[in-house]
Amino acid sequence: MSNLVEIRNLKFSYGDRPILTDLQMEFPRGKVIAVMGGSGSGKTTILRLIGGLLAAKSGQVVVDGEVVNTDDIPALYRLRRRMGMLFQLGALFTDLSVYDNVAFPLREHTDLPESLIRDLVLMKLQAVGLRNAAQLKPAEVSGGMARRVALARAIALDPQLIMYDEPFAGLDPISMGVTANLIRNLNDALGSTSILVSHDVDESFLIADYVYFLSQGKIVAHGTPQDMRASTDPYVKQFVNAEMDGPVPFHYPGKSLADDLGVRVAN
Amino acid sequence: MIGRLLGGLLGAIGGGLRVWLYNVGYATRMFFSMLRASFGLWRRPRLITDQIHFIGNYSLVIIAVSGLFVGFVLGLQGYYTLNKYGSEQALGLLVALSLSRELGPVVTALLFAGRAGTSLTAEIGLMKAGEQLAAMEMMAVNPLQRVIGPRFWAGVISMPILAAIFSAVGIMGGYVVGVKMIGVDEGAFWSQMQGGVDVFQDVLNGVLKSVVFGLAVTFIALYQGYETDPTPEGVARATTRTVVISSLTVLWLDFLLTALMFN
Numbered sequence: 136m137s138n139l140v141e142i143r144n145l146k147f148s149y150g151d152r153p154i155l156t157d158l159q160m161e162f163p164r165g166k167v168i169a170v171m172g173g174s175g176s177g178k179t180t181i182l183r184l185i186g187g188l189l190a191a192k193s194g195q196v197v198v199d200g201e202v203v204n205t206d207d208i209p210a211l212y213r214l215r216r217r218m219g220m221l222f223q224l225g226a227l228f229t230d231l232s233v234y235d236n237v238a239f240p241l242r243e244h245t246d247l248p249e250s251l252i253r254d255l256v257l258m259k260l261q262a263v264g265l266r267n268a269a270q271l272k273p274a275e276v277s278g279g280m281a282r283r284v285a286l287a288r289a290i291a292l293d294p295q296l297i298m299y300d301e302p303f304a305g306l307d308p309i310s311m312g313v314t315a316n317l318i319r320n321l322n323d324a325l326g327s328t329s330i331l332v333s334h335d336v337d338e339s340f341l342i343a344d345y346v347y348f349l350s351q352g353k354i355v356a357h358g359t360p361q362d363m364r365a366s367t368d369p370y371v372k373q374f375v376n377a378e379m380d381g382p383v384p385f386h387y388p389g390k391s392l393a394d395d396l397g398v399r400v401a402n
Numbered sequence: 403m404i405g406r407l408l409g410g411l412l413g414a415i416g417g418g419l420r421v422w423l424y425n426v427g428y429a430t431r432m433f434f435s436m437l438r439a440s441f442g443l444w445r446r447p448r449l450i451t452d453q454i455h456f457i458g459n460y461s462l463v464i465i466a467v468s469g470l471f472v473g474f475v476l477g478l479q480g481y482y483t484l485n486k487y488g489s490e491q492a493l494g495l496l497v498a499l500s501l502s503r504e505l506g507p508v509v510t511a512l513l514f515a516g517r518a519g520t521s522l523t524a525e526i527g528l529m530k531a532g533e534q535l536a537a538m539e540m541m542a543v544n545p546l547q548r549v550i551g552p553r554f555w556a557g558v559i560s561m562p563i564l565a566a567i568f569s570a571v572g573i574m575g576g577y578v579v580g581v582k583m584i585g586v587d588e589g590a591f592w593s594q595m596q597g598g599v600d601v602f603q604d605v606l607n608g609v610l611k612s613v614v615f616g617l618a619v620t621f622i623a624l625y626q627g628y629e630t631d632p633t634p635e636g637v638a639r640a641t642t643r644t645v646v647i648s649s650l651t652v653l654w655l656d657f658l659l660t661a662l663m664f665n
Contacts, residue, residue: 186540208544215542226537240541243548285537 139164139296139328140185145194147180147352154180155352158194167322167329169339169360171374172349173383178332179223181349182298185330186220187211199295216244219289220298225281227273233260233284234269240291259287263317279310286314290321296328297321303335311335315342336375340364348374350383429625432546436554439547443555449548453556457518457620461564464517465510469501469568472509473575476500480576481584490580494591495598497576498569502599502608503664506569508656511615514561515648519623522553523644526627527637535628550624557623561616562609569608607663614655619648 140162147155154177162168170178183189184196190205197203201214227236237256241247247255260266263283265276273281282302289297299318303311319342322329333339339346340360348356348363348371356363356371363371373381393400443449480496526549529535535545573595580586599605623644630640 188536188539212542212544215540218540220537220540222533222537224533226533228534228537229532240543243541243543288541 137164138162139199140330141195141197142181142184143195143197145184145196146192147177147184147189148192153352155184158352158354160347160354162328162330163345164328165322165326166344167319167331167342169331169333169343169346170349171333171336171339171346173374174334176349177352178349179300182220182300182330182332185296185298186215186218216292217295218298219292219294219296221282221286221289221300221302223300223304224278225273225285227281227285227288229273231273232269233265233271233273233276236273236284237287237291240288244292255291256287259291260284262290262321263287264313279306279314282306283310283314283317286317286321290325293325294327296330297325299329299331299333301333302331303333303338311338314338318342336377428629429621432625432628433621436546436550439544440551440555442547443551449552450555450559453552454560457522457553457556458560458564460521461514461517461560462567464513465564465568466571468509468513469506469571470575472505472568473497473501473572473577474579476505476572477576477579477584481580481586490586491590492594492598493576493580493586494573494593494595497580498573498595498599499604501569501572501576502604504608504656504660506565506572507608507612507615508652510561510565510568510612511619511652512649514557514564514616515619515623515645515652518557518560519619519644519648520641522557522620522623523627523630523641524637526550526553526624527630527632527640530628530630531632531634531637545628550628554620554624557620558613558616561619562612565608565612565615603664607659610663611656611659614659615652618651618655622648622651 138161140160142158142160145155145158146153158181160170160181170181172178180189184191185198185203187196187203187205195202198214199217201210203211203214205211227233228239231239234256237259238252241252241255245252257266257269260269263286265280265283265287268276268280268284273284276284286299286302297318302314302318306314315338318329318331321327331339331343340363343360346357346360346363347354348368350370356366356368358366363375366372366375370382372378373383379385476497477493480493480500481490484490484492484496526535529549535549538545538548577591581588581591626640626644626647627637630636
């Protein structure tokens with residue numbers, strides 16, 4: 136099976152601060168692939184590089200056989216029409232209703248009559264369980280609901296590639312389970328490929344076909360969720376079992392507490 | 403010691419100049435990208451008319467009220483000065499020329515920067531902070547065409563209309579004070595105005611000024627919002643910069659245009 140997205144020898148930095156170094160990743164068609172790692176490990180940056188919101192310093196991102204080129208704006212926009220992205224906080228247009236948010240990409244990119252757009256919007260909202268909230272404004276819905284609306288908007292044009300940035304963050308257990316199932320079901324129903332960036336081990340392992348673990352801008356482990364649960368890799372073990380001790384330090388590197396307090400610690 | 407101080411000073415000036423040049427270059431590139439993206443807008447005029455309603459209509463009250471008070475003051479000050487020379491009959495001409503040539507376009511642009519400009523900067527800045535612009539880009543919708551372009555053209559169209567309203571209300575203010583309250587002859591007030599104001603030299607040049615001010619103020623406001631740091635402090639700083647830069651630009655452009663138009 137061919138890959139829908141490939142990342143080859145990719146390097147990215149913010150100024151002098153390297154974020155991603157020599158990254159190699161493959162995202163096969165039709166699969167749900169989770170990208171996991173601690174805060175600041177570069178997960179969201181990967182999604183932004185795939186979407187062309189950021190430009191790589193070197194290396195390539197290839198989507199459906201086309202190199203993502205941030206200098207060729209028309210080609211980039213054509214490519215983005217095959218993508219959908221769920222932002223961490225939803226990024227709904229606050230001046231539009233829930234209905235108009237979901238209708239937005241349909242109105243911008245199609246010449247469909249309003250009656251057909253209405254049917255499509257209501258079907259997408261039905262899929263995320265918010266058909267009856269269609270007339271509410273984003274300020275009138277909860278954070279979890281806003282993210283479900285954003286999900287309906289992201290899939291409005293039935294994209295080939297759907298990217299999810301922390302879809303489970305801040306959700307209650309019921310919404311989390313529903314969202315996880317929704318991601319899996321949408322992926323299978325639309326025949327699309329999903330890239331899921333998340334901290335949440337249980338929900339991600341439940342729906343992902345393949346998992347990449349990222350630490351300090353590098354892939355430290357990858358495999359199926361079962362492989363990862365059985366892994367003896369210290370980083371994976373620490374992350375999967377939420378252990379404080381391990382290769383990822385809990386404390387930001389620097390002076391010790393004793394040094395800061397000016398006390399001597401007896402050996 | 404002095405050498406080091408001079409070196410530091412030159413370094414600071416050079417650094418500042420480099421940042422300024424970068425910003426000017428970036429703004430110029432954005433301006434032309436926006437113009438290019440705007441071609442598609444004429445197929446969807448609703449996007450522009452909605453913004454004219456938002457930008458123009460909401461600025462209307464402050465513009466009209468300010469115009470009235472400026473007209474009152476012009477009536478009083480004008481009468482006081484003209485009366486010294488026995489020329490109070492020319493009060494209508496003085497009020498009309500002052501408003502159509504200078505005060506109409508300039509004060510409207512300054513008020514517009516404070517009312518609509520800050521609102522535009524904050525709106526675009528918050529859209530950026532809330533990742534709405536990034537979301538739009540990911541939906542393959544160009545924010546320069548969908549968000550920036552309509553607001554820009556709405557500002558350019560609204561400004562001369564608002565300036566005309568400011569001048570018209572100001573003339574009425576001057577009339578109320580000069581004719582109704584002080585007792586200047588009504589016929590002289592209007593006839594001197596009619597005879598002395600040239601449509602091309604005075605009125606159209608004033609309109610041209612307000613179009614240029616509209617272009618400058620609206621673009622500065624939109625640029626500041628589009629390039630703001632996506633944080634509450636960043637948006638606050640950007641709105642302040644909008645007022646400061648717009649006001650200085652309007653006054654500088656006014657001098658330049660006045661020198662060109664009226665020799």
